[in-house]
Amino acid sequence: MSRRIARVLLDSPLPQLDRLFDYALPEELGDVPIGVRVRVPLRTAGRMIDAYVVEVAEEDDAERPLSTVEAVVSTAAVMPERLYRLARRTADRAAGSASDILRLVIPKRQVRVEKAWKGDAESPSVTADAIERADAVLAEYTDLDELLEAGERGAVEAIPGIRDGVLRWTEMLAAAATRMLASGRSTILVVPDHRDLDRLLATLDSLLPAEAIVRYDSRQTNPDRYRGFLRTLEDAPCVVVGNRSAVYAPVKAGLVAIWDDGDPLLGEQLAPYVHARDAALLRQEQEGSALLLAGHTRTTDAERLVARGWMKDILATRRVLPKVVLSTPQEMEQSTQRVHSSAFASARKATEHGPVLVQVSRPGFSPSLVCAECRAPARCEPCGGPLGARHRGAVPVCGWCGRSARAWTCPSCSSTKLRLASSGSERTADELGRAFPGVRVIIADGAHPVETVSDKPALVVATRGAEPVADDGYRAVVLLDGSRMLQAPDLRVGESCLRWWSNAAALAAPGAPIHLVGVDGPVGRALATWNQAGYARSELAERAPLHMPPATRVALVEGMPASVDRALAALSELPLPSDAILGPVPIETDEGRVRALVRFEYAAGTTVATTLRAAVVAEAVKRRRGRGQSNRSPLSLRLDILDPEL
Template identity: 40%
Template sequence: MSSDDERGTEPGQQPEAEQLALIRETVRTAKVPRAKPRTWRGAALAAELPVARVVVNKGVLHLDQFFDYAVPEELADEAQPGVRVRIRFGAGAHQVRGGRREGGRLIDGFVIERRADSDYSGPLAALAGVVSPEPVLSTELLTLARAVADRYAGSLADVLQLAIPPRNARAEAKPSPEPLPPPGAPEPGTWQRYAQGPAFLTALADGASPRAVWTALPGPHWADELARAVAATLSSGRGALVVVPDGRVAARLDAALTTQLGEGQHALLTAEAGPEKRYREWLAVRRGAVRAVVGTRAAMFAPVRDLGLVAIWDDADGSHSEQHAPQPHAREVLLLRAAHDKCGFLLGSTGCTVEAAQLVETGWALPLGADREQVRGSAPLVRTVGDGELARDGAARAARLPSLAWQAVRDGLRTGPVLVQVPRRGYVPRLACERCRTPARCRHCAGPLEAPQERELRCGWCGRGEPDWTCVACGSPRLRAQVVGARRTAEELGRAFPAVPVRTSGRDHILDSVPARPALVVSTPGAEPVADGGYAAALLLDGWAMLGRPDLRAGEEALRRWMQAAALVRGQDEGGVVVVIAEPTLRPVQALVRWDPVGHAQRELAERGELGLPPVSRMAAVSGRPAAVEAFLSAARLPPDAQVLGPVPLPVTDPARPRRPGDPPPGEPWDRALLRVPPGSGAALASALKETQASRLARGSADPVRIRIDPPDIG
């Protein structure tokens, strides 16, 4: 076994990760004689291309490189590029003592290419075996995985573990069906509700590659519209890939695609399918038997042939962010695929993220939406109740529902079910101006201000104190917590409406749909079931809790959750009403009333541009024990324009909350530093962080340091 980076060191010196760049340059410029491949015991080698370049399935940064192995004669036919192989790897795998190979353990890898010779002059370890002759790693997938690893400061092996599902021998032994002929171009259908909708479908059917940010109208038609976009792409002889947040959404789109295309034209890649079925579907895609894919997060790497369209639905959903290293986001991976494969791109949602607004503002994608008349007819009537009105309302004090909400529920229950959205408990309060409720932010870095244990005011990002804070909007020096401790539960609503059945939908038990009969449906955000014919009304309770999350995206996320629930309500023309319990003057509430997610995202983007916040800038989070973070930052060769915010202590993790990747160990104090760079320096920042982390791992550093590029929660 050898590496391209093992030469150029002094005798007896261990190759260290900080020398990798110098070593690579030495290998490129020096005239190194290529050795004839040979193995430890002189075993017979393949007659042609006896060297296999292998990527090791071991996600360690300082081993993020290719290794050369000798190809034994008996494996010459099976050890082809893209197949899984078994190799000896580890301490002693490339040492000979007494004429016998020692050390090293058998692990998996992928053959990248076959070569006639090797850059390594010593004897090569031989491939131990071929796991399967099925080529699962194509050149296109390898290029994509490399780009994702570089963007997120991760290793190629980690990305390949996300991209290629585990092998299942029974699924692999079964042949995939013959590919069906492409369907005909679909009719526009409900795409006619959008000014540029029919033209978008026509462009896909003609073999063009349009790129659009689609603001979908409320209602159940989004799945059919996505299915028609896929059908238009297939009709041009190309493939299509759609990534959705979860299995429930995937099932709706799966049904719409089956209706539009018939059986056998698309594959469904979700974890709920089980390992054998999922691998069988994945193989059908790789073999070219199926050219359309719908799936959850991992499907972003699906090896669709002749890709003509990549699409993502609801890119703001947290499920699109991978929780395993290097934690890529499906939207960014699909953007990389669209740029590399020069294919069409469609980002769809009932809301609009700042990232989507940025794609339109830069001209990379075109907006795809309906006119105001269509929006007003499709969206429900939205009414608001502020906390001042709530405090003066006698009915609200008695029944914990304001009179307006009470009346909306009573009227709605006459004609159908009523949805009640209750936010999850446990949000940490965020501070805001007491008079105008403008969020309190640091004057130095625009981070959120906090007062831990009711002590002095300080920034949650850079740690600077703010003893003389005043509101930038109205000048008031007084602060308040944005979260009001109101708790509505399904039991209390059941007591308020004793003659009406109450159904709940949440993390432990999520309903897919409910009948059109009158009922109260209490749901947490994201778990709302679809009602047959739409809900007659909806209550969006405790808006302060949604808006009070200590995060830069609190307003955007609250608006998205509200619009997702309100989109399930009948349109205003059919009498649908939504009541939101939140301060009417707040920007997200006003955007909901006007049903204007695009305008909200554009204003958020403009403000973040002024403050230098993502996505206008690129950010990375470095967390670990305080001493480890300080040492990491001291050793890192950051870009000259990088700004370091912090480190500051991470909040203590709630022991009752399930642990997530990136959480500090329970009870252990960790610090976090945020690194910010302007546009154009994101690649340099990721490279510097990866190099520093590789150096630490090569030296065997005991203190863990975690790196997250584009952290979703920066405060």
């Protein structure tokens, strides 16, 4: 006799449970759709666990012992087949669990919202005026129309600037979404943070009806988030706008677009740590939708795809080049001077007509202090963190533990005097306020968020990424602390600085001067010539001989020495170069554990990920059987690690 069975994916973080399990379906449950939540027993743990139905089938062997599905939690099919295939493909590439991916995209169930959901939304209409405006914006880019229609991939160099109070990059993404919606297809727009999200939503609201826009944001309440997720399950097209997890939205997407893919906020902080760009590339390959990676700069990851012919290079039909003025360190009158005389004069003249943006590297008054005698960095005695001053004459405070250092003594020269070594946003505003009497000074940083400023004369001192938008653009932009930003211990520090400066320069009014103070070299020239793609190409060429990402992929293997040795031994059987494995070496901050790096080509990605994942599962099974008594996993794995970790 035959019987019905359900193949389910358990909602569990345990790696050994990351596969499909068969359960018998009792007749009293009736029809069980694919993608619904169910409750099933987990015999090895002696408890009930949530799961998603992946497949329902008939089995001839009715004598095979199977546990039975306990209950159907909800009739809403929250995991359609396309979402499962994307989660499975993404997890396999990152050597992770599919349930961890689904946990990012499927919100917690809200019973009231689900009962009120009808699932019969009508296709939203797009006005002829909105289509005409969208076509005009898309015509400003070469081959963008054809790329959207053909479902191809493109790296877009966004036009900088503001038009009629609207950022031009939001116009471009909104126009692409309008074109897709008019043709009956959905769009996913992914942005790094809530500031970009709000700006993009404001532009979309001027083109599309409210019912066509679905917000996908962690700041939403649980009911609103679940309500938006249920809307993405419907056949009616929509425009999904959100942060990194929105890339998995289960719509039938005709376009997936990511803004500023170099922003670290687009890198997932939870296992398996998949970057939104990588998930979008996998989705496009799987579904055949159009894909856009847009920004004012070009990441080396996107440039690698362009160089291989896998993505098209989309430029403006008529390029708009900001007016960038460089002042090199050699041109500064004094070594301690922060603002070049030409930048100072330009800012003074510009404040007569409107706001001026001054970008600094750090918030606060003076984030770091040094000994007044020997110039040694002032450190907190208990934790070793840097000491800083919150305002002039304040008691030094540790930036790590927050302790006050009232009786600080230099360990090198025994001096008790401190000196301000750096200028944060508040100290810069204090100094410029005295140099520009009568001009309003506005501070914009994490502690003082400012979204927009008017066209009235003002000095806006902002940290990188916190710059507010001026209604008609800034009359001048001054970029300070560039040399300090370039000293960060990061392999991509030049790429990051170019992104920060380019995004700030894009806020300038047409023809407004942009002064980069105290910086020369390739990064400064790339900004001055507005050739960010050329800088990405040069960076990629320098990384290739060193086998550094993104020229190659890198996996991080951590754990107990015996577990790491077994994982690396499994890799030794693969056809990898002799220098592919670096380490293992002890982890200074985690006694008893070691770390190793594995470098491999993209073509070997599937084999390496499968081998390492098998090692993680094997160690987890051994630990489950009692061979490992530690609460921590004996082996952890992460693919495509971030450059600061590398």
